[in-house]
Every structure is written in structure tokens, then in C-alpha cells.
Amino acid sequence: TWSDGHHAGQPAHASLRFDGGKGPDRGAVLTTAAGAPLNSEKFTSGYTIETFVRLPEPFEGDHAWMGVLSWEGRNGDAGKTTGWSPDEPTCSLNLSPERFLQYVVYPHRQDADPTSWSHTLPVGRWMHLAVVNDGRRTVVYVDGSKIARNPAQRSTGIATLGKPFVIGATQFDEKFGQGFYGWIGDTRIVARALAPRDFLAPAAP
Incomplete structure (x- = not known):
């Protein structure tokens, strides 16, 4: 549902509220159209994925492993063999049961699944999240600060x-699981690494 709630740094002063159901009851997700250029973009020169989120307070119910954003499909179908499961999508941003932010990607070039983990995300306030890859490794930021556990893997x-890019859920074995619970604001993807000063919500100098 539409909401006028938003982060102060958002270009659009609005957001969407997702209700956080599971499986067939997960509620709505947003996807790119079939054949959209983003679906097949490989980002071999780097990328930045930004979004704004707010978790409800109180944070009620079981929303473990809810997806913020992802690409559809199985990494096994992309020829990957060394990850946690061939049924995982090739790229996803999720929240663990402890509200740790998890970013896992199966790179185009390497057979690997480098994964970033944040601290526990707070509830009741807007946050800016950014995933930055410079073509060599990935760094995740929360409110302009690097999280502590970014992988050293290439x-x-x-x-x-x-397949489509999705906002509001993550697939497993090409089925959507836990839907997002909370608000998601502007989301931007660019095919290069941005410095924190160039984020939608610029980091303090």
C-alpha cells in the first residue's frame, strides 16, 4: 500500500508498505517486466544498489529471512556449484531472524557466494542501505557506514x-518465501561503484 512515510534523503517523498506474509500469503511484490534490460545486466564493471527501508515498531511476528530485493532464478541454473544451495537466487538482500542484513551474490565471473552481514538493524526509523561492488569485491553500507562483515572474496x-528483478521478497527454488515487513522507499541501481558522497542519501564528509 502507498504511504507518505519517507527518509529525509529520498528523492520521492513516499514509500510502499509491505505486510510481510509468507508463501502464497506473502502479499504483493514488485517485479520488472519480462525482457527488461535490468533482468540480464551482468554488471561486470561494478554496480551500486541503493534502497531505503523502515522496519515497524514493534516488530511483531516471525519474519525471518524476509527479502528486501532480489533477482528471480536459481544459481544452479547459472552454473554455480559452490554455494549454500543451488536453489538460492543469484543475488538477494534479506533479513535474518536476528534482523541482521544479509547480502549474498553469485558473481558472473566467479563460482562463489560472497556474503555480507550487518549488525542488528533498528526498528522504527528510516535507513539507507547501499551495496557497492567495484568489479573486484562488495561492500555494504548502512546509513553511509561500512558494515563490519564484508567478504574479502573476489x-x-x-x-x-x-529473469525479473524483485522488490519485496526473495525466491528459493523459484518460489517466493517470506515477504518484506515494513516500508521500502526509492530504490536505485547503477552499473558502476558509487562513492558514499554520491549516494541518494550522501554520507557525512
């Missing part, structure tokens, strides 16, 4: 399969 591009 990571070049995203092993996209021509």
Missing part, C-alpha cells in the same frame, strides 16, 4: 539469468 558482476 566478486565480479551478478550471474543474472534474464
